[in-house]
Amino acid sequence: MNRRVASFALALAFPALVLGWWEWESRQGSGHAYAFAPLGQIARSFAEMIADGRLALHAGASLQRALTALLIGGSIGIVAGVATGLSRVLDRTASPLITTMRQVPILGWLPLVALWFGNGDGAKLLLVSLSAFYPTVLNTQKGMQAIEERYAEVGRLYGFTRLQSLRLIAWPSALPLIFTGVSQALAFAWIATIGVELLFSASAGLGTEMMAAQVAARTDVVLVCVACVGVMGFALNQLFALLRIRLLHWLPAAGK
Amino acid sequence: MTDHRTLRGPASAKAPASTGAVRISGLSKRYAMAGKAMTVLDDINLSIRPGEFVSIVGPSGCGKSTLLRLIVGLDTDYDGEIRLDDTRVAGTGLERGLVFQDHRLFPWMTVAKNVEVALLNQKLPRDRREKVIAEHLALVGLSDFGDAYPHQLSGGMAQRAAIARALTNEPKVLALDEPLGALDALTRVKVQAELQRIWMEAGTTMIMVTHDVDEALFLGDRVVVMSPRPGRIARIVDVDLPHPRDRASPLLHRLKDEILAELTREPRGDDGTLVAFPGRPRG
Numbered sequence: 001m002n003r004r005v006a007s008f009a010l011a012l013a014f015p016a017l018v019l020g021w022w023e024w025e026s027r028q029g030s031g032h033a034y035a036f037a038p039l040g041q042i043a044r045s046f047a048e049m050i051a052d053g054r055l056a057l058h059a060g061a062s063l064q065r066a067l068t069a070l071l072i073g074g075s076i077g078i079v080a081g082v083a084t085g086l087s088r089v090l091d092r093t094a095s096p097l098i099t100t101m102r103q104v105p106i107l108g109w110l111p112l113v114a115l116w117f118g119n120g121d122g123a124k125l126l127l128v129s130l131s132a133f134y135p136t137v138l139n140t141q142k143g144m145q146a147i148e149e150r151y152a153e154v155g156r157l158y159g160f161t162r163l164q165s166l167r168l169i170a171w172p173s174a175l176p177l178i179f180t181g182v183s184q185a186l187a188f189a190w191i192a193t194i195g196v197e198l199l200f201s202a203s204a205g206l207g208t209e210m211m212a213a214q215v216a217a218r219t220d221v222v223l224v225c226v227a228c229v230g231v232m233g234f235a236l237n238q239l240f241a242l243l244r245i246r247l248l249h250w251l252p253a254a255g256k
Numbered sequence: 257m258t259d260h261r262t263l264r265g266p267a268s269a270k271a272p273a274s275t276g277a278v279r280i281s282g283l284s285k286r287y288a289m290a291g292k293a294m295t296v297l298d299d300i301n302l303s304i305r306p307g308e309f310v311s312i313v314g315p316s317g318c319g320k321s322t323l324l325r326l327i328v329g330l331d332t333d334y335d336g337e338i339r340l341d342d343t344r345v346a347g348t349g350l351e352r353g354l355v356f357q358d359h360r361l362f363p364w365m366t367v368a369k370n371v372e373v374a375l376l377n378q379k380l381p382r383d384r385r386e387k388v389i390a391e392h393l394a395l396v397g398l399s400d401f402g403d404a405y406p407h408q409l410s411g412g413m414a415q416r417a418a419i420a421r422a423l424t425n426e427p428k429v430l431a432l433d434e435p436l437g438a439l440d441a442l443t444r445v446k447v448q449a450e451l452q453r454i455w456m457e458a459g460t461t462m463i464m465v466t467h468d469v470d471e472a473l474f475l476g477d478r479v480v481v482m483s484p485r486p487g488r489i490a491r492i493v494d495v496d497l498p499h500p501r502d503r504a505s506p507l508l509h510r511l512k513d514e515i516l517a518e519l520t521r522e523p524r525g526d527d528g529t530l531v532a533f534p535g536r537p538r539g
Contacts, residue, residue, distance in 0.1 A: 153330055154360050156348050158425070159377045168373070172364035250364045252407040 037220035045220040054209070059228055061204035066186075066193040066236075069125055073132030074185050078178060080133075081140025085174070086166070091141070098137060106131045106192050110199060119200040124193075131192035132185035139181025143174030176251060179244045186240055190233045275341050276428035276461035278304040278327065283336035285322055295486035296322050300336070302480065302489065304463065306428075309455055311476030312465045315519065319487030320465045324431040327463065328354040340429060350377065353427035357434040359418040361406040367417045368393065368402035374424040392420040395454055412443035416450065423458055432464040436471065448474055452500055469515050473508045474501055481518050491518055 019039065026036040049055040080098075084091045106127055117123040147170050155165045197207025206225045213221035285297040296319040304310050312320045325331040327338055329348040338345040340352065353374075361370045371389050380388065393399050396416040406414055415435060422430055435451075436444045448471055455462055455475070466472050472479045476495055483490040493511055501508070 150356070150358065150360055151362060153356075154362070154373070156330060157328065157354055158374050159348065159350055161377075164376060168365075168376075169362070172362070175364070250405045250407065252363065 034217070034219060037223060042220045042223050045218070046224045049221070049224060055224070055228065058204050058206045058209045058225070059232060062193050062197065062206040062229075063232065065121075065124060065128060065197075065205060066189045069128035069193070070132045070182075070186055070189045072125070073129035073189070074136045074182055076129075077133040077136025077181065077185065078140050081137045081178070081181070082144055082171075082174075084137070085141040085144025086170070095141070098134070102134050102138075106188075107195055107199070110196075114200075121203060124196040124200055127196050128189050128192045132189040135184035135188060136178070136181040139177045139184070140174065143177030143181075144170055146177070147173055176248060179248060183237070183240050183244065186236055187233070190229075190236060194229055276306040277341055278302075278429055278461065278463070279337075279339045280304075280323075280327075281337050281339075283323075283326070283334060283338065285319065285326065285331075285334045297326075297334075298486035298488050300487070300489060302492075304429075304461060307459050307461055309462045309464070309475055309477050310480060311472035311478070312463065312480045312482060313467070313469055313472045313515065313519070314482030314487070314490075315484050317487075318482040318484035320482055321433050322487070324354065324433050324463065324465055327429070328352045328431050330354070350374075350425050351428045353422040353425070353430045355415075355418050355422045355430065355432045355435045357437045359406070359411075359414040361414060361417055361421070363406050366403050366405055367398060367409070370406070370417060371402075371421045371424050374421050378425055388424060392424045393417075395423070395457065396420040396450065410443075411439050412447050415439060415447060419451070419454065423454070423460065426458075427460060429461045429463065432462060434465055434467065437467065444468075444471070449500075451475060456499055469512050469519070470503075470508075473511055473515070474503060479511070479515060481515055491515075 022036055023039050026033050026038040046055075080094070084094050109127060109130065113123050113127055117126060151169050151173060152165070155169050160168065193205070194207040194210075197205035198211050199207075201208045201211045206229055210222050210225040213219075213225065280300055280302045283297060283300040284295065287294045287296055300323065302310075312323070314320050322331065326334050327345065329345055329352065332347055345352070361367070362373070365373070368389055371392055372385065375385050375388065378385075389402070390399070393402055396419055398413060398417055398420065401409065401413065401417075406417070409417065415438070419432075419435065432451075436447050439447060452475055462475075464472070464475060469479075473495055479493040479495060480489055481491040481493065482488065493515060495508070495511060497505060497507055
């Protein structure tokens with residue numbers, strides 16, 4: 001118990017130090033006060049943005065965008081991963097293309113996507129979905145290809161059909177890696193969401209709000225948004241980790 | 257497949273096992289290792305009666321596990337012949353089961369689901385299927401653990417669950433590849449007694465590979481002693497004692513000495529030089 005308190009205190013010590021330094025910086029003249037908005041000012045903006053529902057609106061829009069894209073890119077990724085994991089021909093055909101495309105950072109697609117699809121919500125969703133697609137397809141494929149021979153032999157002993165092997169052996173044994181893929185996809189989708197919102201500043205979203213605040217010289221609002229992005233990303237990650245433990249409860253302790 | 261099920265349920269007393277005879281004749285198996293042909297099994301001839309319990313002992317490398325894999329059809333590349341009730345064995349089949357040294361339960365399924373795996377391709381009505389699963393969990397003493405996951409079981413329980421899975425579809429022949437090898441000494445003795453009881457109740461022909469001469473003698477109607485490189489049958493020992501057996505029986509002790517002497521005899525290599533069994537106690 002004492003050790004937990006100590007480690008918690010330690011985790012808070014560094015941020016407290018940074019905040020103290022921050023407040024000190026903000027008091028070093030008006031130029032500093034602009035770059036380092038005083039903590040009081042940030043707190044006031046935070047309260048204000050909660051009160052007028054702005055924060056909820058933008059955070060909700062970003063969250064919805066990230067999760068929708070995760071659903072689209074993630075499910076296509078899983079289906080593609082299963083297909084390329086099972087079929088050598090598909091693997092040979094599609095994997096080099098996927099690997100090559102993956103070398104292009106998501107924002108590298110921006111000019112093309114803007115040209116083809118404009119800068120509306122559809123274009124944003126496409127880019128974020130793409131960022132969720134890569135980790136799911138790669139991990140799912142790896143999982144499907146790593147079926148243990150010892151389990152496959154059990155399937156042969158009991159005369160499993162191809163479908164039974166897939167459903168009862170390949171899929172469940174790939175699940176831990178698929179979860180790894182989806183959790184990476186979640187992190188990438190969240191980062192990409194804020195990225196595309198910063199660059200395609202139309203409609204609601206934390207990135208959009210950040211951009212608008214910067215133009216309006218409201219560093220305090222920018223900082224509220226930055227903190228919000230960080231905290232939400234962390235929370236999403238933790239929630240997913242809990243979900244993973246729940247759904248993969250059958251894993252021996254070492255595999256968790 | 258469904259007919260005999262109604263005749264001999266696993267919980268019934270030992271039924272006349274009219275089928276399950278295994279005849280192995282002129283069986284040889286070669287591997288290509290590093291471009292060199294290596295004979296793993298050489299001219300194996302063995303007839304196993306229906307319902308018999310045959311133990312196979314031998315030093316590492318005598319091909320005893322390979323022999324089991326050939327019998328169940330996980331490996332189909334061999335010379336010679338393996339027949340089950342006059343039908344030549346080709347590939348895996350539900351009439352031949354195998355218990356591995358590692359239990360190989362699927363970690364993502366409960367114990368009951370793992371046992372059900374063996375029945376997936378048997379045409380059984382739902383309620384009958386559930387009854388058969390419950391009967392077999394009871395047979396291995398795991399009635400209360402149907403909903404447990406493999407990682408929640410001890411080694412002995414997991415191995416018993418694996419035996420239940422292998423017996424559920426009532427194979428005519430059950431091969432056991434060092435099924436108790438991974439268990440500690442005490443659990444091992446207990447599961448041996450369980451296995452004896454299960455075999456007596458189920459009436460299945462069983463062929464068990466083991467390193468443990470005591471275990472081979474305690475369970476086997478006959479003990480096949482193999483010699484290595486290439487794997488050959490060195491001797492077949494009849495264990496003329498009724499089941500269930502008493503471990504303290506003087507006959508078992510005498511046979512143990514004989515078999516150990518056979519296993520530790522210095523074999524002569526092809527060129528006539530002495531070849532020692534690695535890691536075997538002498539005398």
